[in-house]
Amino acid sequence: xxxxxxxxxxxxxxxxxxxxxxxxEVFGPDAPAAMRVAWCESTNNPNAVNSIAIGNSYxxxxxxxxxxxxxxxxxxxxxxxxxxxxxxxxxxEIFIRDGHSWREWACQP
Numbered sequence: 746x747x748x749x750x751x752x753x754x755x756x757x758x759x760x761x762x763x764x765x766x767x768x769x770e771v772f773g774p775d776a777p778a779a780m781r782v783a784w785c786e787s788t789n790n791p792n793a794v795n796s797i798a799i800g801n802s803y804x805x806x807x808x809x810x811x812x813x814x815x816x817x818x819x820x821x822x823x824x825x826x827x828x829x830x831x832x833x834x835x836x837x838e839i840f841i842r843d844g845h846s847w848r849e850w851a852c853q854p
């Protein structure tokens with residue numbers, strides 16, 4: 746999906762490694778696939794926004810979760826989708842809810 750940020754260099758910045766640490770912590774053994782999805786969806790940018798609406802929602806944050814529609818179906822509804830940890834937790838919930846599937850994401854591992 747398109748994001749509002751510039752493309753990142755392939756080397757890891759401190760912020761990027763923090764995002765990867767969050768993903769590893771939240772996804773555990775599924776972290777390698779989750780890291781590929783997050784990189785493809787937002788280039789690990791927790792502030793990414795897709796400017797193309799789907800219904801009345803926009804894909805936002807690290808895992809580009811539709812806000813407000815899908816976001817409000819997660820335990821993180823009270824948090825910002827731009828909070829990297831909240832976005833990863835919501836993505837993990839969606840991943841688990843969908844039977845360990847990435848079907849709701851444009852990017853696949």
